[in-house]
Amino acid sequence: MRPLVEGVLPKVRFRDPQIEMAHGAGGKASRRLIEGLIVPLLSEHPSEPLADAAVLDIEGRRLAITTDSFVVKPLSFPGGSIGDLAVNGTVNDLAVSGAIPRAMVVTLILEAGLPTEVLEIELRAMAKAARQAGVSIVGGDTKVVEHGMADRMYITTTGIGELMPGVSLSPKTVRPGDQILLSGPIGDHGITILLARGDLELDADLRSDTRPVTAMVQALVEATAPGLRWMRDPTRGGVASSLNELARDSGAGLVLSEGRIPMRDTVRGACELLGLDPLHIANEGQFLAVMAPEFAELALRAMQQVPGGEEAVIIGEVKEGPIRTVLCETPYGGSRVVDMLVGDPLPRIC
Amino acid sequence: MKYVDEFRDPQLITRTASEIRRLADPQRHYRIMEVCGGHTHSIYRFGLKDLLPPNIELVHGPGCPVCVLPMGRIDDGLAIAEQNGAVFTAFGDMMRVPGTHGSPFQAKARGRDIRVVYSPLDALKLAQANPGKHIMFFAIGFETTAPSTALTLMQARALGIRNFSMFCNHVTIIPAIRAILDSPDMRLDAFIGPGHVSTVIGCRPYEWIARNEKKPIVVCGFEPLDILQSIVMLLRQLQEGRTEVENQYQRVVPWEGNRPALKAMAEVFRLRPYFEWRGLGFISQSALRIHETYAEWDAEQRFRVPGIRVTDPKAAQCGEVLKGVLKPSQCKLFGRECTPEQPVGALMVSSEGACAAYHTYAHRKAAEVASYS
Amino acid sequence: MCLAIPGKIIEAVTDRTDFAVVDVCGVRRRVNIGLLENEGVRPGDWVLIHVGFAMSKIGEAQANDQIRMLTLLGESEAAMQEIEGYGFGELEPPRES
Numbered sequence: 001m002r003p004l005v006e007g008v009l010p011k012v013r014f015r016d017p018q019i020e021m022a023h024g025a026g027g028k029a030s031r032r033l034i035e036g037l038i039v040p041l042l043s044e045h046p047s048e049p050l051a052d053a054a055v056l057d058i059e060g061r062r063l064a065i066t067t068d069s070f071v072v073k074p075l076s077f078p079g080g081s082i083g084d085l086a087v088n089g090t091v092n093d094l095a096v097s098g099a100i101p102r103a104m105v106v107t108l109i110l111e112a113g114l115p116t117e118v119l120e121i122e123l124r125a126m127a128k129a130a131r132q133a134g135v136s137i138v139g140g141d142t143k144v145v146e147h148g149m150a151d152r153m154y155i156t157t158t159g160i161g162e163l164m165p166g167v168s169l170s171p172k173t174v175r176p177g178d179q180i181l182l183s184g185p186i187g188d189h190g191i192t193i194l195l196a197r198g199d200l201e202l203d204a205d206l207r208s209d210t211r212p213v214t215a216m217v218q219a220l221v222e223a224t225a226p227g228l229r230w231m232r233d234p235t236r237g238g239v240a241s242s243l244n245e246l247a248r249d250s251g252a253g254l255v256l257s258e259g260r261i262p263m264r265d266t267v268r269g270a271c272e273l274l275g276l277d278p279l280h281i282a283n284e285g286q287f288l289a290v291m292a293p294e295f296a297e298l299a300l301r302a303m304q305q306v307p308g309g310e311e312a313v314i315i316g317e318v319k320e321g322p323i324r325t326v327l328c329e330t331p332y333g334g335s336r337v338v339d340m341l342v343g344d345p346l347p348r349i350c
Numbered sequence: 351m352k353y354v355d356e357f358r359d360p361q362l363i364t365r366t367a368s369e370i371r372r373l374a375d376p377q378r379h380y381r382i383m384e385v386c387g388g389h390t391h392s393i394y395r396f397g398l399k400d401l402l403p404p405n406i407e408l409v410h411g412p413g414c415p416v417c418v419l420p421m422g423r424i425d426d427g428l429a430i431a432e433q434n435g436a437v438f439t440a441f442g443d444m445m446r447v448p449g450t451h452g453s454p455f456q457a458k459a460r461g462r463d464i465r466v467v468y469s470p471l472d473a474l475k476l477a478q479a480n481p482g483k484h485i486m487f488f489a490i491g492f493e494t495t496a497p498s499t500a501l502t503l504m505q506a507r508a509l510g511i512r513n514f515s516m517f518c519n520h521v522t523i524i525p526a527i528r529a530i531l532d533s534p535d536m537r538l539d540a541f542i543g544p545g546h547v548s549t550v551i552g553c554r555p556y557e558w559i560a561r562n563e564k565k566p567i568v569v570c571g572f573e574p575l576d577i578l579q580s581i582v583m584l585l586r587q588l589q590e591g592r593t594e595v596e597n598q599y600q601r602v603v604p605w606e607g608n609r610p611a612l613k614a615m616a617e618v619f620r621l622r623p624y625f626e627w628r629g630l631g632f633i634s635q636s637a638l639r640i641h642e643t644y645a646e647w648d649a650e651q652r653f654r655v656p657g658i659r660v661t662d663p664k665a666a667q668c669g670e671v672l673k674g675v676l677k678p679s680q681c682k683l684f685g686r687e688c689t690p691e692q693p694v695g696a697l698m699v700s701s702e703g704a705c706a707a708y709h710t711y712a713h714r715k716a717a718e719v720a721s722y723s
Numbered sequence: 724m725c726l727a728i729p730g731k732i733i734e735a736v737t738d739r740t741d742f743a744v745v746d747v748c749g750v751r752r753r754v755n756i757g758l759l760e761n762e763g764v765r766p767g768d769w770v771l772i773h774v775g776f777a778m779s780k781i782g783e784a785q786a787n788d789q790i791r792m793l794t795l796l797g798e799s800e801a802a803m804q805e806i807e808g809y810g811f812g813e814l815e816p817p818r819e820s
Binding site: 362366468549598 | 729758761774785786788
């Protein structure tokens with residue numbers, strides 16, 4: 001299929017003299033670092049759009065491989081801990097690439113002085129999450145660094161999975177009329193972490209949404225593989241950043257309906273209070289899918305029938321323009337551009 | 351959310367927008383300035399321009415305390431903290447504002463102890479929890495935020511917390527409005543007046559605008575219905591030839607303002623004879639400094655202030671955009687050298703600055719929306 | 724400067740009369756209520772919160788009045804259109820205050 005928009009995007013250059021936190025936030029700064037420095041130096045195919053996992057064709061067998069790193073403070077928070085994130089995050093990257101997650105290897109970077117008890121808790125969390133996700137942890141590596149480094153513990157993972165039959169995902173297959181689906185309410189994880197850090201002195205009954213989305217993705221693929229164009233799990237940078245990447249890679253205009261985007265009241269309250277845009281907040285148990293319109297209702301029903309998928313909803317659609325832009329429409333006829341996050345979402349007073 | 355959702359009711363918004371179209375005289379081009387950056391932000395966030403007829407032009411005013419802060423003051427604040435081994439604390443809005451040697455976050459990346467706080471009270475709490483460190487709070491904001499700074503200083507003094515100070519950059523709104531009205535290029539018909547500043551100063555301080563300058567002004571809330579209703583009220587004034595101060599935000603703004611807030615400010619602050627506003631130049635009696643009684647908690651009286659002055663690049667046309675003479679997209683640097691990620695000028699540094707708001711929320715769709723003027 | 728949000732006072736703070744706990748959609752925080760000492764603040768009151776301080780009490784009556792006025796806007800227009808439909812000629816719309 002010909003992509004929607006031909007033409008070369010302006011070359012991204014990375015001119016920042018030093019690395020900063022913004023480069024890890026999943027937004028524009030991150031893209032600049034990855035596309036302007038890392039990919040050009042490391043990749044054999046620097047102009048291919050970047051996805052959550054790489055698909056390898058090894059003598060006819062299609063495998064997906066992904067790697068991820070987990071750096072979170074605090075290590076443990078309502079709804080989970082770094083161990084859960086490490087397993088579920090990897091599993092989800094494979095799932096949204098259309099693969100059944102099969103195995104992963106794990107690297108632990110441990111700070112000297114970390115209590116063994118804490119490490120054990122995380123190992124048990126990972127084992128449990130792996131069992132629940134149906135994935136085997138088959139190997140790994142461990143390093144210890146000096147006290148003061150590694151924020152207690154960093155985890156990196158590499159996961160491998162098998163592509164499901166009939167799956168062919170690419171931003172270039174996206175067409176006007178395609179529907180944008182979201183698996184459930186946004187913002188739970190990011191706001192939970194923000195509150196758990198304690199600097200804002202805010203208290204709420206909110207938990208991270210960390211969970212494997214494999215079952216929902218499988219149901220979706222089984223029901224509607226021919227109509228499935230693209231999927232992504234909106235982690236750091238939120239729904240806004242994931243959709244902006246799609247808009248940019250496909251050339252399409254994506255139009256969201258503000259009223260249809262699901263969000264818990266507490267997430268909404270925290271965002272209003274702190275002046276944050278929920279579309280920029282990280283999620284660890286949700287995914288986006290773009291479906292051909294004739295399959296959209298079927299897709300929704302398939303997702304909703306999976307336990308945990310009841311809140312799946314269509315949040316918008318693909319249009320011809322404005323190109324490479326994500327718009328959000330209000331229920332009363334206004335619209336705004338949804339931009340990619342610049343750096344970490346910061347509470348504001350203005 | 352109570353007191354929020356009712357003012358975002360789609361049906362009422364549609365009706366109010368219809369009333370605006372009904373009232374607007376098609377022979378007339380209206381230029382209405384919203385003074386406050388928060389209104390600029392709301393207008394873009396809720397896509398309100400899409401609901402207005404093309405002959406109503408909203409001009410973005412200078413009410414963005416981050417935008418009007420001269421770069422030199424950021425340099426000063428960071429320098430004071432560094433030279434005295436102090437922890438630099440500030441609201442999130444300040445963290446990515448570039449000084450000459452980078453923003454506070456960039457300084458943090460180089461190892462400085464820089465922390466975001468939600469409230470000045472949290473900075474004070476940090477001081478209490480860390481008696482071995484000095485905590486400096488970089489205070490910004492108009493009169494909305496000044497009382498909070500004042501009360502925090504009063505508490506610091508009452509509790510005898512000595513490892514705490516503030517670097518005060520509070521500015522006042524009336525001189526900014528005066529600077530707009532005094533500008534020879536000014537062609538404005540009416541004002542959408544500050545909402546939360548008015549909870550502190552009340553509505554009386556705007557009476558000279560209506561009486562002497564003969565411009566209608568409506569004190570306005572921040573939800574879509576508030577802004578649309580205020581435009582209705584302004585159009586009615588203009589139609590009927592009235593020039594009055596009206597309070598649309600009555601559920602929150604008392605006409606007489608907040609007495610305890612004004613009292614606290616009077617105790618803790620004095621007016622500086624003049625202060626530099628980025629993009630507007632020096633304005634007299636437009637900013638607050640901390641009174642001698644609180645000298646111990648005033649970073650400027652306690653520590654040496656480098657007094658760094660930085661001029662903006664000549665190519666940046668912030669002043670003209672601030673005064674509403676130019677639209678953000680008309681500045682030569684807009685979207686090219688000057689973007690929210692790499693801001694050159696004042697109005698790009700804060701998400702509610704006219705240029706940043708337009709760049710983030712609107713400019714890519716402007717080409718598609720023929721009616722945008 | 725401008726970001727302030729309505730919240731409901733849900734409890735007093737035992738050792739501090741100038742603080743209370745406020746709830747915004749389930750998110751809770753201690754806020755300073757010193758600026759409202761003249762009016763008095765009680766659990767159940769709604770206040771406007773800015774940087775950890777309650778700036779103003781929210782007037783339920785005024786909020787309802789505003790909504791009512793806006794509702795009338797549309798109604799008088801609908802009434803106008805109905806009357807115009809009868810062909811009685813130009814009629815002045817009723818004045819709202």
